[in-house]
Amino acid sequence: MRLILNSFTFAIILTPLVFSSSVSLGDGFYLPTLENIEIHIDNLWANFKKGYNIGYNATAEEIHRFKIFANHVKMIIKHNVEHDLGLHTFRLGINKFATLTNEEFRQQYNGYRRPKDSRKQYSDIRHSHIFSASYTTLPVSIDWRDRGIVTPVKDQAQCGSCWAFSTTGALEGFHARSSGKLVSLSEQQLVDCSSHWGNNGCNGGLMDNAFKYVHENKGIDDESTYPYVGKDEAACKFRRKSVASTCDGFVDIPQGNETALQEALAFQG
Structure with missing residues (x-):
């Protein structure tokens, strides 16, 4: 049972501080209100551990994690009640x-590393006119998922490889637009x-470094050929016969330039 709690609704009665009774989410699982969370938190914790197949060898560690979990649940409930009052535009859920x-999340998952001289370092392969849409009216909105050029949501696991997923996401979208074929590319290859292009695997990296690598390597494999394992492997397993896409160049959008950001999103994907 996956406890992704993002589809429930709280009823607000009398005042914003008085909430309805617990709301069923199926399979006998309930998200408590702030009023009765202490009564139900143990059951919620047990269902969470079962749903994600989590176990702890040390009692002290489980107590520590339980306290963090309970605080997050309280924050989620409070936020979603405020959402129903119109104070937020999004809901939260347990994952x-x-x-x-x-801090642990940032250490484990935020692997973006930007060197100060990165803009100068890679100017040799950037195309300064990849997009120029000043003569074209920008759309009010666009969702490339509806156009079939965005791959399904991926999970980087406990590896600081967000930079690799950002790289493949950009390449996948551009490749789909130019070829008509949506292909999931290999983050694990990156x-x-x-590393010789300045990236540090699960310890962080930079999209510019990855684009330069794909450019000089003359390609990147697809996900099925070079699947993601979420850890640093001892050797590069790239196979040229499995190349699924290449990178001719890239552009960094100027910081603070929202028009350039709109153009890139609207016309590049």
Whole structure:
């Protein structure tokens, strides 16, 4: 049972501080209100551990994680009640990260590393006129998922490889627009093979470094050929016969230039 709690609704009665009774989410699972969370939190914790197949060898560690989990649940409930009052535009739900502190999450998943001289370092392969749409009216909105050029949501696991997923996401969209074929590209190849271009695998990296690697390597494999394992592998397993896409160049959108950001999103994907 996956406890992704993002489809329930709280009823607000009398005042914003008085909430309805617990709301069923199926399979006998209930998200408590702030009023009765202490009564139900143990059952919620048991269902969470079962749903994500989580176990702890040490009692002290489980107590520590339980406290973090309980605080997150309270924050989620409070936020979603405020959402129903019109104070927020989005709802929150429990997921597998509910036992991590914010600092732990940043350490494990935020692997973006930007060197100060990166803009100068890679100017040799950037195309300064990849997009120029000043003569074209920008759309009010666009969702490339509806156009079939966005791959399904991926999970980087406990590896600081967000930079690799950002790289493949950009390449996948551009490749789909130019070829008509949506192909999931290999983040693991970038993790394993681009260290000589300045990346550090699960310890962080930069999209510019990855683009330069794909450009000079003359390609990147698809996901099925070079699947993601979420850790640093000992050797690069790139196979040229499995190349699914290439990178001719890239452009960094100027910081603070929302028009350039709109153009890139609207016309590049």
